[in-house]
Amino acid sequence: xxxxxxxxxxxxxxxxxxxxxxxxxxxxxxxxxxxxxxxxxxxxxxxxxxxxxxxxxxxxxxxxxxxxxxxxxxxxxxxxxxxxxxxxxxxxxxxxxxxxxxxxxxxxxxxxxxxxxxxxxxxxxxxxxxxxxxxxxxxxxxxxxxxxxxxxxxxxxxxxxxxxxxxxxxxxxxxxxxxxxxxxxxxxxxxxxxxxxxxxxxxxxxxxxxxxxxxxxxxxxxxxxxxxxxxxxxxxxxxxxxxxxxxxxxxxxxxxxxxxxxxxxxxxxxxxxxxxxxxxxxxxxxxxxxxxxxxxxxxxxxxxxxxxxxxxxxxxxxxxxxxxxxxxxxxxxxxxxxxxxxxxxxxxxxxxxxxxxxxxxxxxxxxxxxxxxxxxxxxxxxxxxxxxxxxxxxxxxxxxxxxxxxxxxxx
Numbered sequence: 168x169x170x171x172x173x174x175x176x177x178x179x180x181x182x183x184x185x186x187x188x189x190x191x192x193x194x195x196x197x198x199x200x201x202x203x204x205x206x207x208x209x210x211x212x213x214x215x216x217x218x219x220x221x222x223x224x225x226x227x228x229x230x231x232x233x234x235x236x237x238x239x240x241x242x243x244x245x246x247x248x249x250x251x252x253x254x255x256x257x258x259x260x261x262x263x264x265x266x267x268x269x270x271x272x273x274x275x276x277x278x279x280x281x282x283x284x285x286x287x288x289x290x291x292x293x294x295x296x297x298x299x300x301x302x303x304x305x306x307x308x309x310x311x312x313x314x315x316x317x318x319x320x321x322x323x324x325x326x327x328x329x330x331x332x333x334x335x336x337x338x339x340x341x342x343x344x345x346x347x348x349x350x351x352x353x354x355x356x357x358x359x360x361x362x363x364x365x366x367x368x369x370x371x372x373x374x375x376x377x378x379x380x381x382x383x384x385x386x387x388x389x390x391x392x393x394x395x396x397x398x399x400x401x402x403x404x405x406x407x408x409x410x411x412x413x414x415x416x417x418x419x420x421x422x423x424x425x426x427x428x429x430x431x432x433x434x435x436x437x438x439x440x441x442x443x444x445x446x447x448x449x450x451x452x453x454x455x456x457x458x459x460x461x462x463x464x465x466x467x468x469x470x471x472x473x474x475x476x477x478x479x480x481x482x483x484x485x486x487x488x489x490x491x492x493x494x495x496x497x498x499x500x501x502x503x504x505x506x507x508x509x510x511x512x513x514x515x516x517x518x519x520x521x522x523x524x525x526x527x528x529x530x531x532x533x534x535x536x537x538x539x540x541x542x543x544x545x546x547x548x549x550x551x552x553x554x555x556x557x558x559x560x561x562x563x564x565x566x567x568x569x570x571x572x573x574x575x576x577x578x
Contacts, residue, residue: 168264168525175202184270187277187486198263205256212249218242265368266375269521271486272495278485284498285485290469291478293502298564302505303555304436307333309566312558313437324434325426325441329554336557336570337444339577340550341419344446344471348417348547351467353448356416358397360423361388366400369526370542371492371518381423394420395544398449403526406537412530413452413460417547420445437551438510444550448515450543453530457517457541465497465515468547472512475571477556478502480509494519501552505559512552515545 174181182195219242222235229235276285307313312333318326329337349355367373367389372380381390391397398418407414422445433439448467450460465481472479484496493516500509520539523529529537561569570578 168521169267169270170520170524171260171264174198174264175205178202181270184486185267188268188271188489189487190267194263194267198260198267201256201260201263205253205260208249208253208256212246212253215242215246215249219246265525268489268491269494269518271489272517272519274483275489275495276483276485279487280485281488283485284488285483287481287483287497289478289480290473291476293478294504294560296504296564300504300559300562301566302436303503303558305505306558306562306566306568307436310568312336323441325439327437327440332568333554335578336568336574337550337554339570339574340553340557341444341446342577343574344547344550344553345417345419347471347474348446348448348467351463351470353415353417353467356398356401356418358394358401358418358420360391360421362391362397362400363387364389366396366403369400369403370396370522371525372396375491379425381425390423391420392424393422393445393544393546394418394447395449398447399451399522399528399542399544400526402451402528402540405528407451407528407530407540409453409530409532412540413450413456415460416449418447418449420447437555440551446547446550448543448545448547451528452541452543453532454520454538454541457519457543461495461515461517461543464543464545464547465499468499468513468515468545471547472499472501474573475553475557477553477560479512484514490514490516492516492518492521494521499548501556503556503559504562510552512556513546513548516543518542518544 169181178199185195186192219239222239226232226235226239276283278284304313310333311331312329314328314330318328345355361383364373364387367380372392380392383389398416422443424441426439426441448464450464452460469479469481479499479501482498482500484498489496496514496516498511499513501512503510519541522542523539528540528542530540532538557571558568561571563569
């Protein structure tokens with residue numbers, strides 16, 4: 168959540184940044200009007216309070232005590248009414264602020280959508296084939312690795328069953344990713360896949376993205392869309408010690424998303440599923456550490472792809488394509504020969520103090536004052552999409568898949 172005081176004092180500057188992130192101008196106008204109204208009603212309240220303070224002190228010295236008592240009593244009632252009015256405005260401001268995204272970092276390029284994202288670099292060279300490479304779903308069905316028909320039968324569309332060597336490769340990838348991240352200094356944590364609404368609010372999924380979440384009927388529980396949610400909120404409502412920062416964690420989880428806005432996109436295969444698996448990186452840092460930890464997380468995910476021999480590129484997301492909680496994001500896109508293009512496989516984001524403010528995660532700084540931490544998250548990696556990338560990049564002309572050397576011991 169944005170700092171309301173900062174937003175009020177720097178409204179024009181912040182509003183300009185939020186417009187670049189496609190925040191509705193009518194909503195910003197409503198915020199502006201509420202701030203003006205708040206300023207006016209606060210001034211009225213302070214005037215009433217000043218009267219009460221001044222004449223309460225003089226009550227013992229005036230001659231007409233009864234008249235002044237009556238004025239003070241009436242003024243006290245006015246203060247109560249005015250205080251309620253100010254509280255209602257503040258409540259409205261907070262409600263709107265809950266749906267306002269984070270401010271883009273100054274390094275984020277301006278742009279409307281994904282077409283304006285900026286390629287930072289390419290890593291490794293895509294493989295060349297002397298045959299036409301197949302897409303993963305063709306390979307998966309031929310090898311009896313992917314069962315879409317039974318996935319739909321027992322669930323619905325956008326569910327798939329992994330079988331045989333496909334299921335083994337999936338498990339191998341999870342174990343390899345976790346081991347890789349632990350060696351890079353990220354501590355393994357295992358979390359629930361069901362969390363309450365307060366936790367969903369802390370990382371920004373609620374209230375804005377309520378319709379994208381799977382909710383348990385008659386209970387305050389939601390299926391997580393990423394383990395970023397429970398791992399980041401592990402420290403909600405806590406004040407951390409400065410010397411313990413940064414805290415770096417990795418976590419495997421299943422993830423659940425309705426994919427409400429993706430009708431007609433990636434309908435074949437396992438690129439976009441309602442249930443998928445991911446190994447996540449999450450870091451909690453002091454503000455002056457977050458940029459360096461961001462690079463560390465990005466390099467960890469990129470090096471993981473390189474260790475698997477998968478060509479990929481780094482994309483800095485523009486303002487119009489930036490996620491709700493993120494101040495800046497770099498996507499990693501892996502080369503898929505079957506599609507003949509790069510596809511997203513990881514997003515590494517610095518949310519700065521946006522999530523920390525919502526989840527109330529603070530630390531005691533060098534001056535002994537409580538300050539909000541910075542939170543960062545990144546996929547390392549999306550397991551299903553890594554499986555897809557290996558299938559397509561390591562296929563031969565007979566439709567067999569050759570397993571990368573680093574994964575063989577996991578079989």
